[in-house]
Amino acid sequence: MTDKKNILLVGSGGVGTMAAFSLEAGGGASVTAVLRSNYAAVEENGFDIKSIDYGIHKGWKPTKVVDTVPDVARDGLAPFDFIVVATKNCPDVGPTVPEIIAPAVTEGRTVVVLVQNGLNIEKPLISAFPNNIAVSGVSLIGAAEKGHGNIAHDDHDVLIVGPFHNPNVPTEAAAAAAKLFVDIYGASGKVRCEFNEDVGFVRWRKLLYNACYNPIAAVARMDTSRLRLAKTPIDDIVRPAMREIWNAAKAAGHELPDDQVEKMIEVDPLDVWCQPSMLQDVEKGNFTEYVNLVEEPVKEAERLGIPTPTLKIILGFCRALQWKAMEAKDLVTIPVGARPSHHA
Numbered sequence: 001m002t003d004k005k006n007i008l009l010v011g012s013g014g015v016g017t018m019a020a021f022s023l024e025a026g027g028g029a030s031v032t033a034v035l036r037s038n039y040a041a042v043e044e045n046g047f048d049i050k051s052i053d054y055g056i057h058k059g060w061k062p063t064k065v066v067d068t069v070p071d072v073a074r075d076g077l078a079p080f081d082f083i084v085v086a087t088k089n090c091p092d093v094g095p096t097v098p099e100i101i102a103p104a105v106t107e108g109r110t111v112v113v114l115v116q117n118g119l120n121i122e123k124p125l126i127s128a129f130p131n132n133i134a135v136s137g138v139s140l141i142g143a144a145e146k147g148h149g150n151i152a153h154d155d156h157d158v159l160i161v162g163p164f165h166n167p168n169v170p171t172e173a174a175a176a177a178a179k180l181f182v183d184i185y186g187a188s189g190k191v192r193c194e195f196n197e198d199v200g201f202v203r204w205r206k207l208l209y210n211a212c213y214n215p216i217a218a219v220a221r222m223d224t225s226r227l228r229l230a231k232t233p234i235d236d237i238v239r240p241a242m243r244e245i246w247n248a249a250k251a252a253g254h255e256l257p258d259d260q261v262e263k264m265i266e267v268d269p270l271d272v273w274c275q276p277s278m279l280q281d282v283e284k285g286n287f288t289e290y291v292n293l294v295e296e297p298v299k300e301a302e303r304l305g306i307p308t309p310t311l312k313i314i315l316g317f318c319r320a321l322q323w324k325a326m327e328a329k330d331l332v333t334i335p336v337g338a339r340p341s342h343h344a
Contacts, residue, residue, distance in 0.1 A: 005030070005082060006030055006078055006080050006082075007023055007032070007080065008032050008082070008084070009023075010034045010084070010086065010101060011085060011086035012035050012038065014143035014145045014151055015139055015143050017047055017151050018051065018151065018157055019139075019185070020084075021057075021060065022188060022190070023184060025188035025190065026186065027187060029184050030064075031064070032062065032070065033062045033066070035067060037148065038145065038148040038149055039065065039066075042149045043065055043067075045149060046060050046061045046149065047149050048151070049151045049153065051151070051153040052154055053190045069100060069103050069104050070103065071103035072104055072105075079106035080105075080110050081110065081111065082113055083105065083111070083113070084113045084115060085113065085114050086115045088286075089118065090287040090288070093331070096124055097114070097116075097124065098127075107129065108131040109132070110129075111134075112125055114134065116292075117138075117292065118203070118210065118293045119204075119207065119292055120300070121292050122134045122164040122166075125164075132166075133163065133174045134164040135161060135163055135178045136160075136162050136163070136178075137161050138159070138161075138203060140155075140157075140159070141157040142155025156191070157191040157192065158191070159185060159193045160202050161182050161195055162197045162198065163177065175197060178195060182194065182195045198254070200252060204254045204256065205249070205254075205260065207249070208246065208261065208264040211297050212237075212238050212241040212242045212245065213227070214277060215318050217276045217279040219314070220233060221279065223275045223276075224273075224276065225270045225271070225274065228265070229270075237310060241310040244308045244310055244311050245311070247301075247306050251301070251306050252300060252304060278293070282321055285329075286325065287325050288318065288325070290318035290319070290322060295318075298311050298315055324341070
């Protein structure tokens with residue numbers, strides 16, 4: 001295929017690397033991957049991938065690996081047709097997604113695909129790049145990087161893609177760009193990539209898990225199986241929080257199925273002992289994505305007149321955990337003589 005799209009991938013962990021692999025596997029894309037902590041290892045040895053969809057690949061590399069986001073205008077590079085962002089999204093600590101990708105965006109041409117969780121993630125992007133198409137990617141994959149360059153992909157790749165609403169861009173153009181991305185991503189025939197123009201419905205549905213199980217597991221330091229075995233966390237916190245998300249989604253015009261809450265409570269097989277991403281982040285001392293997973297849904301619910309007492313308490317704990325992570329990274333000032341914090 002000669003007409004390969006020029007794609008930049010930012011965030012080459014488990015999800016991002018498998019996205020790069022799928023984009024290239026179908027023959028329709030040349031991917032430049034921006035790597036950070038794993039750059040040296042991958043530049044030298046490539047990725048070692050064990051994939052439920054693609055099998056085992058030793059030393060795989062995308063078309064190009066770089067350690068910084070390319071500056072297209074300064075360096076006279078060919079414009080990127082798509083930028084795929086698969087980083088963690090922590091706008092409260094920065095840098096923000098628009099700040100990260102700005103050097104690589106060509107005004108009015110580059111389509112930005114956000115393969116990230118949460119609500120209202122497109123708003124800063126559209127504000128920064130009002131004439132560019134923004135596309136939603138909701139990933140249901142199970143993939144993680146186990147040490148630099150080792151990718152374990154153990155749950156099938158399903159990516160749900162649709163256009164974010166940008167008042168400055170024709171609706172038809174945004175839908176066409178999303179559909180083109182679906183075609184490129186799914187061309188290998190090994191993964192499911194679906195077009196769904198109801199982006200709000202898809203994102204609110206995933207928030208049932210991500211605004212509830214994710215932070216509650218992080219606060220309690222319990223996987224989802226143990227939360228269910230203990231029973232009281234489900235009855236006292238998880239189910240009420242999910243019901244608040246369900247009510248907010250309905251008020252926003254996205255009526256989720258009546259049984260969706262109970263299905264989401266039991267979505268993880270008990271014998272998997274699933275550790276949601278926010279729990280993993282807290283245990284590693286990393287920042288969490290609570291702003292778009294919890295804070296934005298709470299704000300949206302408030303705007304719509306929907307009470308969220310459980311989610312507001314969860315949000316308070318999330319802010320405390322984020323502050324604790326900031327202290328550990330010396331990003332907040334502690335009075336002289338304070339007792340050392342326990343960061344475990």
